[in-house]
Structure formats: C-alpha cells, structure tokens
Amino acid sequence: MSLYVGFTGAPLDRAEPARHDPAMLAALAANPAALLLDMTDFVPGVADGALAWTPLTPLPAEELLLLGLIDNIPRFARIDPGAVAAKRTPELMALLDSLAAGEAGVYATARSVLDWHARHRFCANCGARTAPHHAGWARLCPVCSTEHYPRTDPVVIMLAEFEDRVLIGRQASFAPGRYSALAGFVEVGESIEEAVARELHEEAGVVATSVRYIASQPWPFPSQLMIACIASVADDVVTLDLAELEDAKWVSRAEVAASLAAEPDAVFGAPPRYAIANSLFNAWLGEI
Incomplete structure (x- = not known):
C-alpha cells in the first residue's frame, strides 16, 4: 500500500514548452475548451471534492498563468494584478480537506504561483516593477532584464x-x-x-x-x-x-x-x- 501524501498527485501535464513559445501559448488560450480555475482571494470553488472550472474568457497575456493540461484541455488561473498576499483561514483548510488528492495538488500549484506574484512585484536586482513572464511562471524586469522565478x-x-x-x-x-x-x-x-x-x-x-x-x-x-x-x-x-x-x-x-x-x-x-x-x-x- 502506497503512502498517501496530501497536495501531491496533480494530473497536470505542465506543458513547459508553451511557457517559452508565445504562439503555442496563444493557441492554448484560444482553444474553445480552455478552462479557468474558479478562485476568489485564493479560495477555490469546490463541488463534490473537485475543483470548479469556468470557460476561459479573453484576458491580457500578463494575467494568464498556464497551469498545464488535464485530459488535453488547457487549464489556466488568473494572475490578479491587484492581489495581496494570501492568508490561510480555518475555513479554507476545512475546504481543502474535502478535496481529492489530485485536485488538492492542482490547487497547491495555482495558489503557490499566484501568491508568489502577489508577494514579488519588484525586481530584487534594481527595484523596478516587474511583469509576469513565461506564461506566468516567471517575472521579467523591464529595466535590467533580470528574470525572477517562484521559489520553494x-x-x-x-x-x-x-x-x-x-x-x-x-x-x-x-x-x-x-x-x-x-x-x-x-x-x-x-x-x-x-x-x-x-x-x-x-x-x-x-x-x-x-x-x-x-x-x-x-x-x-x-x-x-x-x-x-x-x-x-x-x-x-x-x-x-x-x-x-x-x-x-x-x-x-x-x-x-x-x-x-x-x-x-x-x-x-x-x-x-x-x-x-x-x-x-x-x-x-x-x-x-
């Protein structure tokens, strides 16, 4: 019997090449089947142990975080330019306890990257304001060209x-x-x-x-x-x-x-x- 570990087992194909190919990323975002994670203030929509998704409507490229593919369907989350650092509440933790293992892993990926964007808006090298880059998996400084990546x-x-x-x-x-x-x-x-x-x-x-x-x-x-x-x-x-x-x-x-x-x-x-x-x-x- 394998050991259960929470927040693991996400069924994501992370589609890493699309992060570096604007045309591929645009095609994924234009896919009529593309979905956006239902999440407000870092709290996900949940129904019957599964994350809730909505059809992806047009968003500026700098607000798109490509999570990857699930069942060959592109999955995105929104980078809210006005978001503040996430908080953990008892209500959220109770909600997460109801998620199936793989679902919790998808949420963990989205939350970690989106929270990083909210906490790291300025270049650590020169202090200039940065912008999302590489399909949301980095931030780029327009002044000194330094790339910043989510830390663990x-x-x-x-x-x-x-x-x-x-x-x-x-x-x-x-x-x-x-x-x-x-x-x-x-x-x-x-x-x-x-x-x-x-x-x-x-x-x-x-x-x-x-x-x-x-x-x-x-x-x-x-x-x-x-x-x-x-x-x-x-x-x-x-x-x-x-x-x-x-x-x-x-x-x-x-x-x-x-x-x-x-x-x-x-x-x-x-x-x-x-x-x-x-x-x-x-x-x-x-x-x-």
Whole structure:
C-alpha cells in the first residue's frame, strides 16, 4: 500500500514548452475548451471534492498563468494584478480537506504561483516593477532584464524515535490537543540530515544518531517543500525550547494509532490528513 501524501498527485501535464513559445501559448488560450480555475482571494470553488472550472474568457497575456493540461484541455488561473498576499483561514483548510488528492495538488500549484506574484512585484536586482513572464511562471524586469522565478523553501519535518516511541510537539497556535512532528527550515549550507539534527537539538535537546528520508510534500502556505524524515536519537531526555514549542512528549505506536483513528480517548489530536505530518505518523506505524 502506497503512502498517501496530501497536495501531491496533480494530473497536470505542465506543458513547459508553451511557457517559452508565445504562439503555442496563444493557441492554448484560444482553444474553445480552455478552462479557468474558479478562485476568489485564493479560495477555490469546490463541488463534490473537485475543483470548479469556468470557460476561459479573453484576458491580457500578463494575467494568464498556464497551469498545464488535464485530459488535453488547457487549464489556466488568473494572475490578479491587484492581489495581496494570501492568508490561510480555518475555513479554507476545512475546504481543502474535502478535496481529492489530485485536485488538492492542482490547487497547491495555482495558489503557490499566484501568491508568489502577489508577494514579488519588484525586481530584487534594481527595484523596478516587474511583469509576469513565461506564461506566468516567471517575472521579467523591464529595466535590467533580470528574470525572477517562484521559489520553494525547503523545510524538514521529522519524528525523533527512541525505543519504539516518537517525540511529538505542539505550538501555542495549534488547535487544542493537537500535536505534530517537529519541523524547521533548512538553512543555507545545510544538508537535509544536518537540518534534521540541528532542529531536533534546538527545539527539544535530543541528539540525532541517524536520519532516514520518508517522503516530501509541496506545501502552498506560501510555498515550501516539506521533507519528512525519521531520526533515531541517543536518548529520550527532552530540553524544550519554549520559544518554539509549548509542549512535547513521547508517544507509543498504540497511542499514535489511536490518534490517527480519532479515538475518543486518544492522548493527542493528530494533524489533518492533508498534512505530511499525518503521512509521517502512518509511515512510522507501517515500519513495524
């Protein structure tokens, strides 16, 4: 049985050559079957677990983001020149939890790129205002000709393991009772393994002795690559960094299984299914 990871499995043919061929892009946009993602303020229209699409009406080229092809039908999203940076709300997250796996992946792609446009309107090289370029997959500076591309920030998310238990933690912003895996950004000059070891030691005081990779996930809030790992640690003595975590505790396989099953007497609330922390718990249980 394969591991479920939220926001993956998008059925997009990204049609990368069309990003660099204005004639090909124009032909895709002129296709009578072309569709536009139904999305307002970064919130998608959803019906029966699927994203809603509307017929593509003529838009200026600089407002078109080519997502790609699904079933050979061109799919676009609109780059709103007046959009502000996206916000994440509980209502949006509940809506995303209802999406089928591939549908959530399409939304993650659109949201990440559109949010990047809203946040990066000016050239980092000379400060001039930039314009969408390459079918929405870049921005071009008209003054110094620098091309800017959407960035993805790598984040390690990991379970520390000791004697068949794993360490979980919670931040004050979490829903009451919810715990998750520990996580942190990969810093410049670090490998994945080094970032896992550093974050575990900084946040919980535990020392990693080995690290194994499990899976990755595009996380569109705003645009990160979550890199899920399990780390064996030297002991179970926790020294908590209260600036990062409100609490942390060791839990057994039975306790993790009960939480994933949402049993009434579970010792913690598990992360939602679309979060890779949920996948990480399932992967650890599957290693028996």
